[in-house]
Amino acid sequence: MNEQEIKNIIDKQRQFFHTAATLPTLNRLNALKKLKISIKKHEADINQALLLDLGKSDFESYMCETGLVLSEISHMIRHLSTYVKEKRVRTPLAQFPSRSFQKPSPYGVVLIMSPWNYPFLLSMEPLVDALAAGNTVVLKPSAYSPNTSCILQHIIRECFDDSYAAVITGGHKENTSLLNQHFDYIFFTGSQHVGKEVLKKASEYLTPVTLELGGKSPCIVDRTADLKLAAKRIVFGKFLNCGQTCVAPDYIYCHREIKDELLLQIKKQIIKQFSNQPLKNKNYGRIINQKHFERILGLIDNQKVVFGGEYDRSELRISPTVMANVSFDDPIMQEEIFGPILPVLTFESLDQAVSHIQSLPHPLALYLFTSNKKDADKVMSYIRFGGGCINDVVIHLATSEMGFGGFGESGMGSYHGKTGFDTFSHTKSIVNKKTWLDLSVRYQPYRKLYKKMLKLFLK
Structure with missing residues (x-):
């Protein structure tokens, strides 16, 4: 046209x-x-x-x-x-x-x-x-x-x-x-x-x-989280639509002490939800086109892949892939992934995680898995982001009862x-003024009495 x-x-x-x-x-x-x-x-x-x-x-x-x-x-x-x-x-x-x-x-x-x-x-x-x-x-x-x-x-x-x-x-x-x-x-x-x-x-x-x-939406997992449930929900949200979801957890930011157990649970959930051969799972989607397929493949560092990494170029499919030992300086952390790759990074303390995320561009979504209400309140209050969940991912947009949108760089x-x-x-803000009375206070010539009246009205 x-x-x-x-x-x-x-x-x-x-x-x-x-x-x-x-x-x-x-x-x-x-x-x-x-x-x-x-x-x-x-x-x-x-x-x-x-x-x-x-x-x-x-x-x-x-x-x-x-x-x-x-x-x-x-x-x-x-x-x-x-x-x-x-x-x-x-x-x-x-x-x-x-x-x-x-x-x-x-x-x-x-x-x-x-x-x-x-x-x-x-x-x-x-x-x-x-x-x-x-x-x-x-x-x-x-x-x-x-x-x-x-x-x-x-x-x-x-x-x-x-x-x-x-x-x-x-x-x-x-x-x-x-x-x-x-x-x-x-x-x-x-x-x-x-x-x-x-x-x-x-x-x-x-x-x-x-x-x-969009942006890089973090998923924070602290030491008090239910790791089995966290893994189940993260895997669902991350690999839904083959990772091509603007509010998908872009990366996991977890406490160093629970990283290994969390990785184990994530691997189990990928197999449980998508089978041992996700590329042959008819309910698992594909990448939208060749251009994005090649871009996503270029973000995979095979040296850091701990699970997945397989792909089918003819079908534009990339299996759910997990990368560990990732740092914020790695190429995969320089852009929104928008695909089925899940980097896992670690922190020493929640305060450190909060401080680092605060220094980054404002994400569209933020997710926190924790059993500590005080820490949940801190994260949700201190960090600026569009919307998110505590102990779940992506579901905050699936309602007509509250608004969905970004903040800062995310919209x-x-x-x-x-x-x-x-x-x-x-x-429109409208005032419908009645005609049966018209006070003279606002009209010239101004008088001292009128000023006293104004002070009574406007104090």
Whole structure:
């Protein structure tokens, strides 16, 4: 699609938005219900697309993508009538008589740019929040997951005219064309490198943005942790989607004294969850493409591999791999891994671990395994990060009851549930001043008596 065709779609959406057709709550609810019906109808097609793009099993596709989208839609349908209401707030005495309230209002035409690792979930969830908030949406999925982009386009066309919601496929050329346009809000999920470009382009129109990026999310394991359970949960979260999860534990940072036992438990869990031959496990995914496959292989130091390391270039599969005796200076610690390699580093004391992580770029997620409540409070309070878990991994994003997002280098803004509705809404602060009384205090000529009155009002 060329730049003029893209501009035509945006113009159509802006015209449609200006008709106020997206404002009534009933219209928003109908849009969400229509979308829910279509997703359920095409569940098998979605599964097939995710299998072709990423090798995901039906179970994983529903658990991590389709099911979460349906849950978000259900949440919005249940709560939208509450979210759209004006909220009355206290009015200062100096503004008597009047009524003050806050009113959520849609931004207008929204651009959502989604990644390839969870191509259905990370396209549809922000789209659901944006539609619930009353916006029109242009969705640009990643070119790396073409099969999912195709089903996304089919579902959106089935549900909406492109003046309301449209999917634009393609690669770098289309991304550039989109970012050259004037949107009222931009929501981007992807790499820090591209996120910087999105922010730069958005600044030309002073367009507000949400950036969902990534980073090296640490998983701290202290001496008091239940190591068997920790290993079980870490292995699940790290190797889910073949490690291609933005909130996956990027590395383990454990106490030196429990490293060997933790490694033993991790090896046992990899075998238990993925079998002795994970490359032949039909429920274990694959790397998205050759480029990323080669990049991940280049991060493996065979001298430090203590488990795994096998790969199948023809199938773009890398087995769950564990590396030990890793330091923060090693190549694998210089970038987000985004693949099935788990480096294990050690610390002498929890204070040392906290201090070191504080010196690093802010991670998208942080995980801590401990039985010590005081230490848990310290880590969660002292270290700055997007979100995380105590004694588990990744599950903090699987809810509509609290927001999900990054912090600092790992992003800005958040979404899911009410937080998502607020992200795609501008909250207007409004004072409705009554006409039956008009105090003269604020008007010239100013008088000493009025100043005394002001001091009573404003002290």
